[in-house]
Amino acid sequence: HVQVGIRAAREAGDLLIKRFGRIQTITSKGDRNLATDVDQAAEQLIVDIISESFPDHALLGEEATDKKSDSEYLWIIDPLDGTHNFIRGINIFGVSLGLWHRDDFVAGVVYMPRDQEMYYAARGQGAFKNGKPISVTSTAVLKEASCSFDSSLRYSPDVMLKVLGEVSTNCFNVRMLGSSARLLTYVAEGTLDFAIEFYDRPWDFAGSVC
Numbered sequence: 001h002v003q004v005g006i007r008a009a010r011e012a013g014d015l016l017i018k019r020f021g022r023i024q025t026i027t028s029k030g031d032r033n034l035a036t037d038v039d040q041a042a043e044q045l046i047v048d049i050i051s052e053s054f055p056d057h058a059l060l061g062e063e064a065t066d067k068k069s070d071s072e073y074l075w076i077i078d079p080l081d082g083t084h085n086f087i088r089g090i091n092i093f094g095v096s097l098g099l100w101h102r103d104d105f106v107a108g109v110v111y112m113p114r115d116q117e118m119y120y121a122a123r124g125q126g127a128f129k130n131g132k133p134i135s136v137t138s139t140a141v142l143k144e145a146s147c148s149f150d151s152s153l154r155y156s157p158d159v160m161l162k163v164l165g166e167v168s169t170n171c172f173n174v175r176m177l178g179s180s181a182r183l184l185t186y187v188a189e190g191t192l193d194f195a196i197e198f199y200d201r202p203w204d205f206a207g208s209v210c
Contacts, residue, residue, distance in 0.1 A: 001054075001099055005075075005109035007195035008049040009095045012079055013040040013113030014070030018042055020114075021089060032154065039063050042079035046097065050075050062203045074100040078204035094108045098206025105209040110181050121210035127188055134189040142171050145186050145193035148183035151176040155199050167196065184208035 012033050019038045026036050029135060043063040050057065051067075058069035061077035073096060082093030091114045099107040110119040119134070121127035129136050138147050147167055168174050175192070177183045180200055186192040188208065197204075 001073075001107050002109065002120050003034070004050060004053045004097065005097045006118060008046045009097055009109045009111035010113075010118065011044050011156045012095045015042050015045060015110040016080060016086070016093065016095070017113050020086065021090070023057045023087065026087060026116065027165055035063060035086060036083065036087065039080040039083060039087070042095065043077060046077050046095070048077055060202070063132060072102050076202050078098060078181065078203035078207070081181035081204065082177075085178045086168075090178070092177055092179050092182050094179060094185075096181045096205075096207030098202075098204070098209060105206065108207040108210040109172070110185050110207040112113065112182060112185065117185070117206075121188075122210050127210070129185075129189055136187060137190040137193040139193045140201060145169050145171045146173050146175065148177055148186065148192050148195040150199065152199055153170045160198060163196065181207065182205040 016038060023036045023038055026034055040063050043061045043065055046066055047059055050059065056069055056071045058071055058074040059065050059067040061079065062080060064178060065077060078096040080093060086093045094110055094112040095163055097109045098105050107122045113208050117129060119129050149164055149167065150160065180197060183192060183195045184205060187195050
């Protein structure tokens, strides 16, 4: 499963790099929530690769993919995490794939194509970046910790700004990256000590649970 996920994420990531700065269409999905033709093309590429190897698996993607199945396996796909960064020419974006089996996540893959960083894990087998084991931080003191904070402050400013104020006062520093895939890989390898997100959907974090 992981190897198929790696292949799909890498090929989708290669597509993102080829299309970076070459977006043809941008559509609105709601309150300042955008998608592009690149998101859709990358998702279709991932769906095709997974379906070729596992034709009976269910699929759920951010860009409208919803293939139901009697299979106990469900792939949750974010073909372009950090779409707003991608649109603005900010090179913080990635591909995220998570595999759900019965009642839990069993595998995940996140690829950051600009840096050619491939993160992957299978439950009980550890987490890896480009083939090398990674682990979360050992920082135990909040005052020494670096945090990533949800950039979607517009959704609940009263609550989120209050939390942000408390966090920024009590930890070492705060970052807003605009990509759950990026911040969660940083947490996985200990570059960031923790992250606070309020409104992530399943595809935002599915590739990073394991």
